[in-house]
Amino acid sequence: MRAPEASFRRRLFARKVTAMGFAVLCLLGTSVGIVALALLLIDVTQEGIGRVGWDFINSFPSRRPEDAGIKAALWGTIWMISITAAFAIPIGVGAAIYLEEYAPRNWMTRVIQTNISNLAGVPSIVYGMLGLTLFVRAMELDRSVLAGSLTLALLVLPIVIVASQEALRAVPNSIREAAYAVGASRWQVVSRQVVPVALPGILTGIILALSRAIGETAPLIMIGALLFVPFTPSGPLDRFTVLPIQIFNWSSRPQPEFQENAAAGIIVLMVVLLSMNAVAIFLRNRFQSGPQV
Amino acid sequence: MVQEGLQRALSQSFMAQTSGQAGGTTDDLPRGPVAETRDLNVWYDDFQALRDISLQVPGHRITAIIGPSGCGKSTLIRCFNRMNDLIAGFRSTGDVIFQGQDIYGKGIDPVEVRRRIGMVFQKPNPFPKSIYENVAFGPRINGYVGHLHEIVERALRQAALWDEVKDNLRKSALTLSGGQQQRLCIARALAIEPEVILMDEPCSALDPAATLKIEDLMRELAREYAIVIVTHNMQQAARVADSTAVMMMAEDRAGELIEYGPTKEVFTNPKEQRTEDYITGRFG
Numbered sequence: 001m002r003a004p005e006a007s008f009r010r011r012l013f014a015r016k017v018t019a020m021g022f023a024v025l026c027l028l029g030t031s032v033g034i035v036a037l038a039l040l041l042i043d044v045t046q047e048g049i050g051r052v053g054w055d056f057i058n059s060f061p062s063r064r065p066e067d068a069g070i071k072a073a074l075w076g077t078i079w080m081i082s083i084t085a086a087f088a089i090p091i092g093v094g095a096a097i098y099l100e101e102y103a104p105r106n107w108m109t110r111v112i113q114t115n116i117s118n119l120a121g122v123p124s125i126v127y128g129m130l131g132l133t134l135f136v137r138a139m140e141l142d143r144s145v146l147a148g149s150l151t152l153a154l155l156v157l158p159i160v161i162v163a164s165q166e167a168l169r170a171v172p173n174s175i176r177e178a179a180y181a182v183g184a185s186r187w188q189v190v191s192r193q194v195v196p197v198a199l200p201g202i203l204t205g206i207i208l209a210l211s212r213a214i215g216e217t218a219p220l221i222m223i224g225a226l227l228f229v230p231f232t233p234s235g236p237l238d239r240f241t242v243l244p245i246q247i248f249n250w251s252s253r254p255q256p257e258f259q260e261n262a263a264a265g266i267i268v269l270m271v272v273l274l275s276m277n278a279v280a281i282f283l284r285n286r287f288q289s290g291p292q293v
Numbered sequence: 294m295v296q297e298g299l300q301r302a303l304s305q306s307f308m309a310q311t312s313g314q315a316g317g318t319t320d321d322l323p324r325g326p327v328a329e330t331r332d333l334n335v336w337y338d339d340f341q342a343l344r345d346i347s348l349q350v351p352g353h354r355i356t357a358i359i360g361p362s363g364c365g366k367s368t369l370i371r372c373f374n375r376m377n378d379l380i381a382g383f384r385s386t387g388d389v390i391f392q393g394q395d396i397y398g399k400g401i402d403p404v405e406v407r408r409r410i411g412m413v414f415q416k417p418n419p420f421p422k423s424i425y426e427n428v429a430f431g432p433r434i435n436g437y438v439g440h441l442h443e444i445v446e447r448a449l450r451q452a453a454l455w456d457e458v459k460d461n462l463r464k465s466a467l468t469l470s471g472g473q474q475q476r477l478c479i480a481r482a483l484a485i486e487p488e489v490i491l492m493d494e495p496c497s498a499l500d501p502a503a504t505l506k507i508e509d510l511m512r513e514l515a516r517e518y519a520i521v522i523v524t525h526n527m528q529q530a531a532r533v534a535d536s537t538a539v540m541m542m543a544e545d546r547a548g549e550l551i552e553y554g555p556t557k558e559v560f561t562n563p564k565e566q567r568t569e570d571y572i573t574g575r576f577g
Binding site for chain 2: 172174177179181184
């Protein structure tokens with residue numbers, strides 16, 4: 001039975017209004033996020049851009065704000081993120097591959113799985129305490145770059161694992177079957193077909209994890225990263241500071257010149273972060289380049 | 294009436310076989326079984342999926358397995374290349390003999406089995422790589438010597454796809470149509486030079502024109518390979534298969550082989566009432 005023409009028209013109008021209303025709501029939600037972020041960036045840039053320059057990047061901290069720079073913190077951050085990546089990426093991706101492609105589905109793997117998901121939600125200060133006890137004291141690494149990196153690697157491991165697992169799980173089973181059917185061994189199936197398909201997702205997880213690590217402050221203060229460092233680390237066992245700590249340090253001082261320095265530090269941190277993401281996106285596109293649809 | 298139609302389809306297919314430009318029939322080739330199951334039982338955990346299946350797959354012939362949904366056709370065909378090993382809870386008794394050896398026997402590597410028994414799946418599942426890489430993958434991982442280009446070209450020619458793709462070998466396989474993708478999957482299976490090709494409802498995702506192409510291709514391939522095909526489509530079995538196996542579900546839902554013989558006999562003069570009911574559409 002067909003609805004009468006008039007009531008159909010009325011309803012159609014109401015349906016269109018509802019659809020439009022929802023679209024506007026979504027647009028508003030998106031705008032709030034983007035506008036807030038844009039304001040923040042503009043504010044920071046206005047305050048700090050004047051300070052950003054070669055001298056700022058290439059000077060050690062100083063009591064005189066106009067002489068102070070981020071050389072120690074920038075190098076500390078580079079050291080730290082490199083070592084963190086060196087530990088977190090192979091262990092995290094390896095664990096994900098094992099859990100998704102090799103491990104039998106039993107209560108043990110379910111317990112491990114649940115724990116990994118829970119670990120992703122543990123506050124970072126707790127990892128700082130763990131790092132202090134385990135790496136700084138028990139392993140006697142002292143307050144070194146290595147101790148800090150290991151702590152951050154632990155912190156971001158769950159993120160890497162969970163994201164990589166999701167990427168692997170999204171690979172259709174028909175691809176595994178196809179590879180097995182032409183006589184591939186499990187290693188060949190995983191390394192030549194499954195992981196390449198999952199790689200963009202895995203890389204996205206790695207970017208997220210490292211972006212988190214580069215911005216962490218609390219656990220590093222906890223394990224005793226320095227606030228004032230007039231040198232760059234020359235090895236993994238040297239003491240260090242990182243950009244977020246340097247920024248935190250400056251922003252807690254009363255002089256407005258140091259506030260400017262803090263803003264400039266934020267700009268540099270953001271540039272580092274964005275260039276890391278750019279590299280990852282570049283890599284992702286390269287790996288995908290073979291078969292584009 | 295249905296039977297009449299089937300008979301017509303049958304005689305047409307036989308005519309196609311004998312008069313095809315392929316030259317000659319497949320009848321003068323050896324008929325001995327290349328693979329067979331003996332009292333094969335399969336369980337998934339506690340559920341018995343197959344019971345006492347004994348089936349011989351002759352060489353250079355097309356063997357169809359038909360039957361209603363859920364009767365274990367796919368489970369059976371996947372026993373021939375041990376694809377079921379990948380399913381948790383799979384367990385079997387009885388033998389699956391390939392070239393005189395029980396492939397479920399001790400010390401048999403499923404990887405070796407799958408190298409010699411190729412498979413084509415229900416939905417075309419090319420790797421998300423180039424056409425060339427799809428075909429080259431099998432030979433490459435199995436350490437084939439010789440020119441990969443030649444192997445790829447031969448496989449694509451055998452699968453009647455070469456002319457359509459020869460200028461675009463580097464293009465993604467996913468840009469092909471469904472029918473082309475399925476022929477690519479057949480080429481991929483052929484590239485490792487298997488002795489048996491298993492096809493699990495290879496045309497169920499394809500339109501009639503693509504289906505016809507694949508069926509022609511199967512008849513062509515049967516000159517060199519043994520082919521086992523699972524199909525839902527009885528007309529398809531009647532059109533392409535030399536022999537047909539009919540499976541049914543028993544009371545406890547375990548699949549059983551109820552009839553097996555030359556296709557013509559199974560369709561025109563079935564021994565079992567249940568077969569007749571099924572092929573005349575009264576059931577299933």
